[in-house]
Amino acid sequence: MPHWIYSQIQQGFPNVNIVYTIHLCENLCHEGSCGPCSLTSTVRCRCGSKTKEVPCAKIQKEDELVFTCEKRCNKKRSCGRHKCGELCCVNVEHKCHLICGYKLNCGLHRCQEPCHRGNCEPCWQSSFDELTCHCGLSVLYPPIACGTKPPECKNLCTRRHECEHPVFHNCHSEEKCPPCTYLTQKWCMGKHEQRSNIPCHLQDISCGLTCNKMLPCETHRCRRICHRGECLAEGSCQQPCMLPRPDCGHPCSAPCHKGSSCPRTTCTAKVAVQCDCGRRKETVVCAEAANSYQRYAAIAMASKLSDMQLGDSMDIGPLLTKKELKQTRLECDQECATLERNRRLAEALQIDSSSDPFNVRSASVYSDSLKEDARKDLKFVTEVEEEIKNLVELANKNYWNFLP
Known part of the structure; x- marks a missing residue:
């Protein structure tokens, strides 16, 4: 940069951030002026965060020396609420020039002061009219x-x-009066009973009883607790159908289907079945009981057919009636056969069955795991039983003797 430009910048543009560099003429010694500088100078922006290269020949006016970067200031303004947001900011105090706009303590007017820290000043406006209560x-x-x-x-x-x-x-300034608490008698929402000592402002009173109103299907009644409005606010009745099934007589149990026949579904009702002697008792699904009876009927019919081949007659009517279907039986097991044999033997020997001659009721019951251990090592199980027996006998004698 020529010396005259350097002096001019120092005297005329003192606020320009320039990395001053004195450039010397690169030509050979000559007469006259050196001419414009062909080099560049580094100029900083106002905030000093960025620099750029400017040809020395263009540095003639102050406007050409002004460089504004695109960096936006993120510092808080004096109010502490807003950010400065100015490009290439060089301000020391970031004053906020926005209007506060917060509601004052009166709740009617807003603060018109420049945005500031802390609470707003009380509303300075006043009224010169008398202020009275509602009754005056x-x-x-x-x-x-x-x-x-x-x-x-x-x-x-x-x-x-x-x-x-x-x-x-008392007289009040609020537009709405407090609710009336006078005790009255009111009907519940379902019109089931009249309740006493109910505050006047309460409208929906529930008695806590079941609604029990007839539903539109004309088959079921509402099971909801005393309520307001329609019983079926959404959709139709979903209570189970109680019509008997044609095959087993149990309820249909499908969702209410007024106007249409019951769908053909598997009956899931629980039925109690037992064996012929009455020892075995179980609760099974109706469909499983029907299947077991069909197997029983097939076996019975097969045995009857074998008798027909020998010239005997057979009546299969009882095997196909609903009454017999309801009397589905379980098959007796080995224990049932043992009890029946003991009963016949006691009857033949004229022994009173109440005395338990065959030690049936007092028979010890062993777990499956203990039985399995006895099959594997009977000697060891017997020794353990003897030790436990001895321990019980010693406990009854009130002293113990443990081996070391």
């Missing part, structure tokens, strides 16, 4: 600061109320 007996005289509430009145409220019960609350 209590009065506040002007000047009245903005936001002042009406005076408290100790007289009874004179507003028009929805009911005709006596008024117990």
Whole structure:
């Protein structure tokens, strides 16, 4: 940079951030002026965060020396709420020029001061009209600061109320009166019974009983607790159909289907079945009981057919009736056969069965795991039993003798 430009920049443009460099003429010694500089100078932006190269020949005016970068200032303004947001900011104090706009303590006006820290000043506006309560007996005289509430009145409220019960609350400035608490008698929502000592403002009273109203299907009744509105607010009746099935007589149990026949589904009702002697008893699904009876009937018919081949007659009617289907039986097992044999033997020997001659009721019951251990090592199980027996006998004698 020529010396004259350097001096001019120092004298005329003192606020420009330039990395000053003195460039020398690169030509051979000559007469006259050196001419414009062909090199460049490094110029910083206002905030000093970025630099760029500027040809020295173009540095002639102050406008050409101004360089504004695209960096946006993120510092908080003096209010502490807003950010500066200015490009290439060089401000030391970031003053906020926005209007505060917060509601004042009166709740009617907004703060018109520049955005600031802390709470807003109280509303300075005042009224010169008298401020009275609703009935007009209590009065506040002007000047009245903005936001002042009406005076408290100790007289009874004179507003028009929805009911005709006596008024117990005082005059108030709120538009809506407190709810009436006068005790009355009211019907519950389902019109089941009349309840006493109910505050007047309560509308929906439930007695806690089942609704029991007839549903539109004309078959079922509402099972909900006393409620308001329609019993079936959404959809149709979903209670199980109670019509008997044609095959087993149990209820259909499908969702209510008024106007249509019962769907053909598997019966899931529980039935109690037992063996012929009555020892075995189980509760099974109706469909499984029917299948077992069909197997029983097939076996019985097969045995009857073998008798027919020998010239005997057979009546298969009882095997196909619903009554026999309901009398489905379990098959007797080996223990049933043992009990039947003991019963016949006691009857033949004229022994009283109540005395338990065959030690049936007092028979010890062993677990499957103990039986399995006895099959594997009977000697070891017997020794353990003897030791336990001896321990019980010693406990009964009130002393113990443990081997070391």
